[in-house]
Amino acid sequence: MTKPSGSTGAPQTLHPALAGLETPCIVIDGAVMDANIAQTAQLARLAGVKLRPHVKTHKMPLIAKKQIEAGAEGITVAKVSEAEIMMNGGIDDIFIAYPLIAESKIRRAIRISSQIKRLIVGVDSEEGARLLSRIAMSEGHTLEVRLEIDTGLRRTGIPYDEAPQLASFIQGLEGISLTGIYTFRGAILDGKPTLDIEAAGKSEGLMMVELAERIREAGVSIQDVSVGSSPTGSYAAAVPGVTEIRPGTYVFQDRTLVAFRTCAIEQCAAYVLATVVTSRPHEGHAVIDGGSKTFATDVQPNTNPLQLQGFGHVLEAPGALLERLSEEHGILRMEPGTPLAPGDRVRVIPNHICSTINLHNKVYLLEEDRVRQLDVAARGMLE
Known part of the structure; x- marks a missing residue:
């Protein structure tokens, strides 16, 4: 980054x-870590996007606080247990960038959501959305969710062209509020690893911005378009319509x-x-x-x-x-x-x-x- x-x-x-x-x-x-934190925060500010670093790199609330003090909007984690550690360490704006599919984890996420300023969770399937909705409603709670998109890494995420239909489905469910889309692709271009991280980052950003427009045209109002890794984030951030980047490794x-x-x-x-x-x-x-x-x-x-x-x-x-x-x-x-x-x-x-x-x-x-x-x-x- x-x-x-x-x-x-x-x-x-x-x-x-x-x-x-x-x-x-x-x-x-x-000193080197602090310089890395400051430099990436400045890159995000200049690009006009929010920075939500992934704390998988350091796994320490102290360092997450340094990133937030430097200008990060909040943090990203992969697991509910990581979110619990960060909450207990004083972090109050957390994105669990992973589809939650187990009832126990969803209930834990709801407990976190009720104790901090903002919690966002990932979803990438009708089954997951239904489960989130049912459990949130049973708890009298509304969970903020983002739809994960597969942009070529072939990991989690709804296939790109199926996203508008799933977004429309999610919008019709109670107990969850769809506010954005996100992806992780890294240094992948045309389905293959690449050294051209500028092209990879720009491609990722353009794909997600275009998809966000298709979802809005389908009648689903979303705000957040979240992308970017440490190698590609600065290039993805330069694409108009991208609202957030989530690099992690840059801290070290x-x-x-x-x-x-x-x-x-x-x-x-x-x-x-x-x-x-x-x-x-x-x-x-x-x-x-x-x-x-x-x-x-x-x-x-x-x-x-x-x-x-x-x-x-x-x-x-x-x-x-x-x-x-x-x-x-x-x-x-x-x-x-x-x-x-x-x-x-x-x-x-x-x-x-x-x-x-x-x-x-x-x-x-x-x-x-x-x-x-x-x-x-x-x-x-x-x-």
């Missing part, structure tokens, strides 16, 4: 305040966004701090104390469109390749003679920071000359 600064060099040497941390662990550079950035050229490596605020436990420089081989229980593996190397090499970028040895992960070991392949010795500490920018954060119970926030431990409050909130 944020624009690259133009530099791709590594940050400076390891901060002395990190010396006492046990590894492997995640460190967040507070990661190696994927660097590869998309939406940020520079210096704008990556979160990294894994690890210790070299074995090193054979003459063989170009080293092992760090973080493996697949430390680094997410959902963004695999050698896959389109980015063709990333390895599982992360080692700031202290940019030429090294984190080529293999077992549960507790990360195996580095290096150029012979790379000066990494047992006991050395390295910072690794993971391919995907969102899923990496979810592997950790806590992170360490570096603020000037002190380090503060933060619990990843919504970690593992799957229901």
Whole structure:
């Protein structure tokens, strides 16, 4: 979501305040994070759209509050349990961008809705809409809903051309109020992964704006057209008629966004701090104390469109390749003679920071000359 600064060099040497941390662990550079938050909030303001960041990336109410203080309208979550954590942390404007289909979850959502300023939930089927309506009516409540649209990712969402009919159906139900449409497509264009994130973002925005007009022409009055990911959000936001963007990863950035050229490596605020436990420089081989229980593996190397090499970028040895992960070991392949010795500490920018954060119970926030431990409050909130 944020624009690259133009530099791709590594940050400076390891901060002395990190010396006492046990590894492997995640460190967040507070100054870099705050700059990312401010920059994306400014991009949204200039585009004239609302910013509703997805908190799946950080899962912490403290950081969500920072995003709101910088100008975000509210937040986005994927699960009811995440919404409960954020509500308990003081967040009062929440969008559950996921179709709720279980009665227990709908009743929990209604409880949240009755306690905060605004709750929005997702729907993408007649069955889901009927269930939301029936349970909301039984509770004497009206739930605000948005219709999810499949714009090419082939995940959840009503097929694009079927949306006006479903919107009309939802409008006729009691207990729910349809106020908008939303989608998530990411770096997809013409049904395929793409490096052309500008074209992908503009296409996503245009598709949703055109669909919103078709739905309005069918007699359904909707206001919100919500789109956008961290790589594509700024381009989707520029399409007239888009009202909201929901990027998430921008708060920390990661190696994927660097590869998309939406940020520079210096704008990556979160990294894994690890210790070299074995090193054979003459063989170009080293092992760090973080493996697949430390680094997410959902963004695999050698896959389109980015063709990333390895599982992360080692700031202290940019030429090294984190080529293999077992549960507790990360195996580095290096150029012979790379000066990494047992006991050395390295910072690794993971391919995907969102899923990496979810592997950790806590992170360490570096603020000037002190380090503060933060619990990843919504970690593992799957229901």
